[in-house]
Amino acid sequence: MASFFRRQIAIKLAKTLQQSEEAFLPALTAVPVFKKQHQSSDFKLSLGPLRVNGILPSSGDILLQTEDLASRLKPDSVVESISTGHGVINFTVNRSLLAEKLLEPFGKGKDDQFELNSELFNSLKRGTTLVEYSSPNIAKKFHAGHLRSTIIGNFISNLKQSLGNNVIRMNYLGDWGMQFGLLGAGFNQFGCMEKLKENPLQHLFEVYVKVNKEAELNTDIKQAARDFFRQLEGHESQALSLWQQFREITVKEYQQVYKRLGVHFDVYSGESFHQDQAQEVLQELRSRGLLKTSEKGTGVVDLSPKADMTNICTILRSDGTTLYITRDIAAAIDRKEKHCFDEMIYVTDKSQENHFNQLFQILQALGHSWAQSCRHVPFGLVQGMKTRTGDVVFLEDVLDEARARMLHNMTQSNNTKELENPEDTAEKVGIGALIVQDFKGPLQSDYKFDWDRMLQAQGDTGVFLQYTHARLCSLMQKNEGAExxxxxxxxxREQTSIVILQHLLRYDEVLYQSANDLQPKHLVNFLLKLCHLVASAHRELPVKGSPQDVAQARLRLFSGARSVLDNGMRILGITPVSKM
Known part of the structure; x- marks a missing residue:
């Protein structure tokens, strides 16, 4: 495994420079594989970090330092050769040992643990991670805009769990606030219990659209909405009963969509859980002298450095009802008490960055130092996500269309295998394609949704990942008993084998990078590169017709590639298919 080689090179450096081995591990990285470049070295040591940390003198010519240190290091049974670049020392390890150590776990039934115990992860914060994601508003159909929060949060949860964290997956539903005043007032006027039973979310959506239009023209509707929300906050039974019905219907409908996406939650929470605690937060802010009244009569917290009200956060309306942030403060405090998390991650779109900055500042002002371990992961917007049927895009429609298009592509292809359940395969491949298109770039970027590019079998797509995985499964099946x-x-010894092994050396580094910045692009691009290397190996390294020992070694290499592809896809939230 990569950590074995990293440790061996670190031991060599530690002896030469009279330092601890640990000092060298962060500066040692596997050399990335490039497409059209023959590469001999496997690891590189960057001298920059060693100079910064005082292991090497920070002054002086870095080229001379590199040459000097390299000349003092001698090859041995692990490291075959040592060369230098600008400020970098390159190490090439023994080729047989490289294959033996990297592919050893795949013959011991530890396939799903490959590199997950790497010492690289020792510096990561372990413990309990609470991830809040998806968090749609109840009484509305699951909009395609929630797709990003759902799949990003699922990826972060999968990644943290695979690296040994105890993960609590939380769906914090928007189930309170003035929107329910509007919906409640609207339902009393335009709602129909029969239609609610037939197609609940569609009917509530229609009511919400209608009441919003009416409210623009009619002040009585706005007043009715305020009255209904005040009744909710006052726990009046009729209003609460209607609200409860909306909530139960919605969660039931959402769970169907989550099941299709392969997403689950440990906790369904919501703003409504924290109405009473929000009052306690207001009391605490008052007692600390942090709650001020603005000229408009709203309750605000002054977050400006000079306390001159230039940066205020409104947490109470002038009519005394609470806001989203008031309930968010209460929710954060409640979660810390209930779940004792070591870190909490919120996954929402980037328009809410300021909201979370204010939330974390207010928690700090209330004396909660753990607010420093709270983090917001922002993401950009998806542009142009439309189905053939219209403009309002519900997620179910997108998933249906992804499945239908994928099924069409599969029936048109000459390579498609006989499948027991083609619809199920098309669904898994379609959802994988959605996820990969979403994850290829930085999360904060907006991106343009493109059906045709997303579902291509060639190129850097989720379909290509699934196709490669299915092809490797087929190869293993055809050679069953030969392993x-x-x-x-x-x-x-062939270069095609070596580059796959060199690429696998980087797997723990890629996971480490993703664990630090919570960006899935590193893992996506690593897996896509692996698939391109495997495609070349399929052509150049036949198993059938090769001598027994060659066939067995190649099968082990392909088995290792398949296993890493499978594990990596599952971390991304993609269910691998074995036939397509």
Whole structure:
């Protein structure tokens, strides 16, 4: 495994420079594989970090320092050769040992643990991670805009869990606030219980659109909405009963969509859970002298550095009702008490960055130092996500269309295998394609949705990942019984084999990078690169017709690639298919 080689090189450096091995591990990285470039070295040591940390003198010519240090290091049974670049020392490890150590776990039934115990992760914060994601508003159909929060939050949860954290997956529903005043007033005027039973979310959506239009023209509707919300906050039974009905209907409908996406939650929470605690927060802010009254009669917290009211956060309306942020403060405090998290991650679109900055500042002002371990992961907007049927895009429609288009593509292809359940395969491949298109770039960027590009079998797409995985499964199936518990690593000498092994060396680094910045693009691009390398190996490294020891070694290599592809896809939230 990569950590074995990293440790061996660190031992060599530690002896030469009379330092601890740990000092060198962060500066040692696997060399990325490039498409059209023959690459001999496997690891590189950057001298920059060693100079910064005082292991090497920070002054002086870095080229001379590089040459000097390289000349003092001698090859051995692990490191075959040592060379230098500008401020970098390159290490090439013994080829047989590289194959043996990297592919060893795949013969021991530890496929799903490959590189997950790397010492690179020792510096990561472990413990309990609470991830809040998806968080749609109840009484509305699941809009395609919520797709990003759902799949990003699922990825972060999967990643943290695979690296040994205890993860609490929370769906914090928008189930309170003035929108329910509007919906309640609207339902009393335009709602129909029969239609609510037939197609609940569609009917509530229609009512909401209608009442919003009416409210623009009619002040009585606005007043009725305010009255209904005040009744909710006052726990009046009729208003609460209607609200409860809306909430139950919605959660039931959402769970169908989550099931299709392969997403689950440990906790369904919501703003409504924290109405009473929001009052306690207001009391606490008053007692600390933090709650001020603005000229408009609203309750505000002054967050400006000079306390001159230039940066205020409104947390109470002039009629005394609470706002989203008031309930968010109460929710954060309640979660810390209930779940004792070591970190809490909120996944929402980037328009809410200021909201979370204010939330974390107010928590700090209330004396909650753990607010420093709270983090907002912002994401950009998806542009142009439309189905054939119209402009308002509900997620179910998008998933249906992804499945239908994928099914059409599969029936048109000459390579499609006989499948027991083609619809199920099309659904998994379609959802994988959605996820990969979303995850290829930085999360904060907006991106343009493109059906045709997303569902291409060639190129850097989710379909290509699934196709490669299915192809590897087919290869393993065709050669069932040919695999052996041991293999001869010496026969994996071709450059095509070596580059796959060199690429696998980077897997723990890619996971480490993703764990630090919570961006899935590193893992997506790593897996896509692996698929391109596997495609070349399929052509150049036949299993059938090769001598037994060569066939067994190649099968082990392909088995390792399949396993890493499977594990990586599952972390991304994609269910791999074995046939397509």
């Amino acid at each position: 052996a518990p041991t293999f001869n690593p010496f026969v994996l």
